[in-house]
Amino acid sequence: MARRVFDAAVDLLESTGLYCISTERILPITRDEIEAALARAPGSHLFGCGSETVEAVGRDIGDSRRPLVKGGPNGCPQTAEYFLPIMTSVAQEDVDGLHTGALQDVLGRPNKAHTPIEILACKKEALWTRQAAEDAGKPGLGIVGIMSGVTSEAQDAGDFPGGLRPTDPHLVVFLNELKMDYDLLNKVIHNKYLGNIVEACSCPLFGGYTGGAETTAIAAVAEAIGGFVVCDPANFVWYAQSLYSGTTTDRHTLWFATTSILALRSAGLPVLLDMYVGPAAGPCTEMICDEIAAQAIAQTAAGVTSLYGACGAKMKTTDYVTGMEARILREISEAAAGVGLEEANAMVLRLLDRYEQPIAENREPRGKSFPECYQLPELTPTDEYQHLWERKKEDLANVGLRFA
Numbered sequence: 001m002a003r004r005v006f007d008a009a010v011d012l013l014e015s016t017g018l019y020c021i022s023t024e025r026i027l028p029i030t031r032d033e034i035e036a037a038l039a040r041a042p043g044s045h046l047f048g049c050g051s052e053t054v055e056a057v058g059r060d061i062g063d064s065r066r067p068l069v070k071g072g073p074n075g076c077p078q079t080a081e082y083f084l085p086i087m088t089s090v091a092q093e094d095v096d097g098l099h100t101g102a103l104q105d106v107l108g109r110p111n112k113a114h115t116p117i118e119i120l121a122c123k124k125e126a127l128w129t130r131q132a133a134e135d136a137g138k139p140g141l142g143i144v145g146i147m148s149g150v151t152s153e154a155q156d157a158g159d160f161p162g163g164l165r166p167t168d169p170h171l172v173v174f175l176n177e178l179k180m181d182y183d184l185l186n187k188v189i190h191n192k193y194l195g196n197i198v199e200a201c202s203c204p205l206f207g208g209y210t211g212g213a214e215t216t217a218i219a220a221v222a223e224a225i226g227g228f229v230v231c232d233p234a235n236f237v238w239y240a241q242s243l244y245s246g247t248t249t250d251r252h253t254l255w256f257a258t259t260s261i262l263a264l265r266s267a268g269l270p271v272l273l274d275m276y277v278g279p280a281a282g283p284c285t286e287m288i289c290d291e292i293a294a295q296a297i298a299q300t301a302a303g304v305t306s307l308y309g310a311c312g313a314k315m316k317t318t319d320y321v322t323g324m325e326a327r328i329l330r331e332i333s334e335a336a337a338g339v340g341l342e343e344a345n346a347m348v349l350r351l352l353d354r355y356e357q358p359i360a361e362n363r364e365p366r367g368k369s370f371p372e373c374y375q376l377p378e379l380t381p382t383d384e385y386q387h388l389w390e391r392k393k394e395d396l397a398n399v400g401l402r403f404a
Contacts, residue, residue, distance in 0.1 A: 002262035005214075009221035009263065010034055013178075018226050021175065022182040029229055037229040043270035045234040047097065047197055049167045050140030052133075054096045056235060058270030059303045061262065064338035067299075068306040070169075071326025073101030074239075074276055075147040076311045077318040080105050080124070086370050087132035089323030089379050091141060094330055097169070099308050100129045100145035104318060113150045119157045121148040126163030143168045144199065144308070152186035159194060169199040172231050176202075177209055177219050180230065188231050199274075200227030200236045204260075206252045207243035217256040221263045228271065235272030235305060245359050246314040248278040249291040251352055254298055261302040275299050277310035277329060280359050282367020283322050284385045287355050288312045289392040292325065293332050293401070294351040300336040301344035307333055312367060322373045324381050328389060335401040347400045 010031065017028045044057045059065055071090045078086060078101040091098050103111055103121040111121045125148040133141040145168070146158035155171075158164045172187045174180055191198050204220035206213060224236045240257035242250050248257065261273050279291035292310045299307065310329045313320040336344070358364045373385050393403055 002259060002266040005217050005259060005263040006221060006267045008218045009225060012218055013222040013225055016178060018230070019179045020181060021179055027180070029226065033229055034225055037232070038225065038269055038271065040232070041228050041269070041271045042234060043272075045197070045272065047167055047169055047234075048140050048142035049165065052138050052140035052142065054142060056272050056305050058272055059305055061265050061303045062301055062338065062340045063303055066334045066337040067304050068096040069326060069330045069333060070097035070099045070142075070144055070274070070306055070308045071095035071323070071329065072099030072144070072309070073321045074099050074278070074309050074311045074315060075102050076315050076321050077102050077104050079319055082319045082370050083125075084128045084132055085374070085376065085379060086319065086321060087129050088135050089370070089374055090326050091132045091136035091138055092379070093323045093326045095326050096306070097142040097144055098129060098133055100125050100143060100147050101321070103148040111148060118149045118151065118154040122146045122154045122157045123160070123163065124148075126158040126160070130162060144171060146171070152183040152190070155187060156190045159190075159196070164196075166195045166197065168197065169234070170196045171199050171201055172233070173201040173203070174223055174227060176205060178223060178226065198231050198233040200231040200233040201239065202227060203239040203241060204256070205241055205243045206256055213252045213256040217259040217263065220256060220260040224260070224264065224273070235274055237274035237276065237306075237308065239276040239278070241278065245280060246316070247280040247291070247359060248276060249280065249295050249355075250359055251356060254295060254348065258298045258302045261299060261304055265303045272305040273303070274306040274308060275304050276308045278315040279310060279312045280314055280364040281355070282313040282317065282320050282365060283325060283370075284368040284373050284388060285312075285365040286388065286392060287358065287365055288325065288367065289328055289389065289396070290351050290354050292328050293396055293399070294348045296329060296333040297336045297339065297344050297401070298348050300333050301339050301341050317366075319370045320367065322370050322381065324373065324385050324389065331393070331403065332396070332401065335403045343400065350399055
């Protein structure tokens, strides 16, 4: 089935191409271009620098190697007041990379697209994230960004001394669905000529124009292949989300996102495939642990290269992300390494039984904000949050995870 999804995605991309909204024209893509792009896509690459250099590899289905964790807000909204403490709380965890958030204000002024404030926000984002890595004693930690701007001009402004480096993954995000624009191409050219690592991305939506889980999986794989053709990236990352639940962890989204990974793996491709983790529940709740576990188990077993986050409260509530979610994601994904598909599926079904109804009824627990979860200025998680996670580890061990 996964291989049929891959074949259908190739057919879709070849017959449809990508639509450029800037020119209102279709960019046709031939099968030869698809095959050439996938053939030259790397099976590994290095990011970060110095002692924080990390190798990302194309994991296999059921691979015993753990996926990498790029922890952080994943573009979630953050205030200038808590941006640096939040990023530092993540950087001090055992993460392989640091994903930035989106600044909502700078110097007391709201961030607004197409203004000098947007440029400044992107520069501050890069500076403060680099400072967080240094404050955590990891100056070479790879940083994924930029998230505080929507224009290519603003996002490219994150590249400067003290900001993002060529060894940091630079995001280039496609539009929904199978669309692109000149901003995307501007970013590709900018990053290629600077020798930066390019990380292509798409945000496929279950319940949107692509319909159900099966057809959304086909579209998601087509978008990934299109990303390899247009961007020639080091890796591809999906922010797979449900239009109905607003999460990455409901049943249909888990299915189509995990199937998308399996589709490329079934074709024998060692390309680097990453995934965002965006639970519905907020920090310091039992439900967020179950949601992170369900997604991490499924996609670790499917052969994901890296998992991003995790970011609760549907990735849209300001300052509702902490370093603890990165810790939880890292420990769960490490425990899930080597688990086969059948065993992983059984565990995920048990976890879905716990949180599916609250998501469907829009009554997931809001949880607590960063200043409620961490002791400041010490930047240590509260006893409440740490004890909650220790209890949940015992509970998840009963589900089948084997923690070290």
